[in-house]
Amino acid sequence: xxxxxxxxxxxxxxxxxxxxxxFAAAKEELSQHAVGLRCEAYRGGCxxxxxxxxxxxxxxxxxxxxxxxxxxxxxxxxxxxxxxxxRMAPERMRRVIAEHIVQDQPIREYFGNPDEDP
Numbered sequence: 001x002x003x004x005x006x007x008x009x010x011x012x013x014x015x016x017x018x019x020x021x022x023f024a025a026a027k028e029e030l031s032q033h034a035v036g037l038r039c040e041a042y043r044g045g046c047x048x049x050x051x052x053x054x055x056x057x058x059x060x061x062x063x064x065x066x067x068x069x070x071x072x073x074x075x076x077x078x079x080x081x082x083x084x085x086x087r088m089a090p091e092r093m094r095r096v097i098a099e100h101i102v103q104d105q106p107i108r109e110y111f112g113n114p115d116e117d118p
Contacts, residue, residue, distance in 0.1 A: 086112025
């Protein structure tokens with residue numbers, strides 16, 4: 001069974017566009033589905049895609065020791081199993097938890113494109 005680390009941007013633009021509500025929905029949905037042991041939710045730093053926020057990054061937890069100074073909380077790493085979601089809202093976050101986290105089925109229609117122009 002896969003384990004995940006979910007990170008919701010807490011940059012100024014994402015916060016202004018509702019990332020606090022997205023994070024609250026993630027925590028609530030993780031609790032309702034009782035998958036807290038499979039997925040840890042965090043507030044990440046700014047990923048630099050402010051024009052597409054609120055942004056959410058989900059990575060598979062590989063069990064490697066996490067460096068607290070790693071750039072993974074504020075940039076895409078390009079790791080296998082890394083998924084970047086853009087333009088998130090609480091309703092979208094609930095679906096991401098239900099499908100991506102619970103069923104291991106990422107939602108391609110919500111994927112962000114980091115190369116998209118502002």
